[in-house]
Amino acid sequence: MDIGTVNSLSYEDFVDVFGNIVEKCPLVAAAVWSQRPFSNLAQMETAVNDFIDSLTVSGKEGVLRCHPCLAGRELHSGSLTADSREEQRQAGLTSLDPAEAEHLQRLNVQYKQRFGFPFVICARLNDRATIEHRLVERLANEPTQELRLAIEEVKKICRLRLQSLVAWANKL
Amino acid sequence: MDIGTVNSLSYEDFVDVFGNIVEKCPLVAAAVWSQRPFSNLAQMETAVNDFIDSLTVSGKEGVLRCHPCLAGRELHSGSLTADSREEQRQAGLTSLDPAEAEHLQRLNVQYKQRFGFPFVICARLNDRATIEHRLVERLANEPTQELRLAIEEVKKICRLRLQSLVAWANKL
Numbered sequence: 001m002d003i004g005t006v007n008s009l010s011y012e013d014f015v016d017v018f019g020n021i022v023e024k025c026p027l028v029a030a031a032v033w034s035q036r037p038f039s040n041l042a043q044m045e046t047a048v049n050d051f052i053d054s055l056t057v058s059g060k061e062g063v064l065r066c067h068p069c070l071a072g073r074e075l076h077s078g079s080l081t082a083d084s085r086e087e088q089r090q091a092g093l094t095s096l097d098p099a100e101a102e103h104l105q106r107l108n109v110q111y112k113q114r115f116g117f118p119f120v121i122c123a124r125l126n127d128r129a130t131i132e133h134r135l136v137e138r139l140a141n142e143p144t145q146e147l148r149l150a151i152e153e154v155k156k157i158c159r160l161r162l163q164s165l166v167a168w169a170n171k172l
Numbered sequence: 173m174d175i176g177t178v179n180s181l182s183y184e185d186f187v188d189v190f191g192n193i194v195e196k197c198p199l200v201a202a203a204v205w206s207q208r209p210f211s212n213l214a215q216m217e218t219a220v221n222d223f224i225d226s227l228t229v230s231g232k233e234g235v236l237r238c239h240p241c242l243a244g245r246e247l248h249s250g251s252l253t254a255d256s257r258e259e260q261r262q263a264g265l266t267s268l269d270p271a272e273a274e275h276l277q278r279l280n281v282q283y284k285q286r287f288g289f290p291f292v293i294c295a296r297l298n299d300r301a302t303i304e305h306r307l308v309e310r311l312a313n314e315p316t317q318e319l320r321l322a323i324e325e326v327k328k329i330c331r332l333r334l335q336s337l338v339a340w341a342n343k344l
């Protein structure tokens with residue numbers, strides 16, 4: 001799909017296509033539709049990021065809470081979104097041995113207890129060893145700093161999902 | 173469920189229970205979880221309304237775009253949320269004759285073309301004649317006024333969905 005096609009979509013079709021660029025938050029795509037036409041993909045990405053930045057602290061925490069735990073219950077119950085499942089598979093999180101899975105789950109529980117939202121990281125830009133390493137590191141962050149870092153990861157995930165939906169020629 | 177139980181829910185369970193109090197916007201419930209504990213249902217409702225009010229104009233339009241068209245394609249394709257299906261049924265919108273359905277659809281198309289979001293009204297507080305009457309009336313509104321009115325309807329829908337989930341004894 002090129003950017004001209006993106007700009008011509010009804011809001012219904014736009015939300016059908018882009019509704020999960022931010023995990024389980026179709027509201028984000030539904031909101032940025034107001035900003036069309038976009039000159040290019042970068043401008044569309046900026047509109048998404050600006051919308052996320054405009055949310056209150058609770059709203060940003062809410063965005064994170066719409067994400068699954070990595071290697072968590074949604075993976076095991078088969079209820080992950082297609083995007084998340086593929087991203088976790090690429091990072092090697094769908095083929096952990098039981099000890100690794102249990103270790104990661106224990107760290108995730110600690111993280112959720114500390115921050116009140118799940119650990120979010122762009123799985124496509126990290127392998128499972130890096131993910132575990134970053135999870136341990138980020139557990140030590142102050143809540144305000146960690147919220148900011150986690151939201152940056154949401155934006156990285158969003159950028160890659162957008163790039164897989166809109167043709168490369170229109171990215172710049 | 174009483175308000176004490178509500179306050180004790182993990183964010184995952186909270187979003188499972190309250191994720192659709194604003195249609196297809198689990199982000200709203202995920203955000204207000206930060207405001208617990210709630211003294212009563214009214215305080216929880218205020219937290220939801222404050223969050224909606226904190227959204228940018230595009231964000232409020234986005235909330236509306238997550239709603240289905242009344243008697244529209246989601247009803248016919250069976251893809252309505254359970255909440256919406258029941259609300260539309262109670263208002264008599266699931267048993268329109270073909271001429272009525274076509275008339276309503278034509279008005280909905282006009283409305284969407286004018287405002288860029290679907291006509292939203294609390295179906296449980298209106299019958300089908302009133303809904304059609306209000307749709308015709310609201311088509312004449314200025315966009316800013318109509319956005320404000322439509323968001324008030326979102327809040328009424330949310331209030332009734334909340335009241336069906338949290339016990340009456342804890343509402344005041």
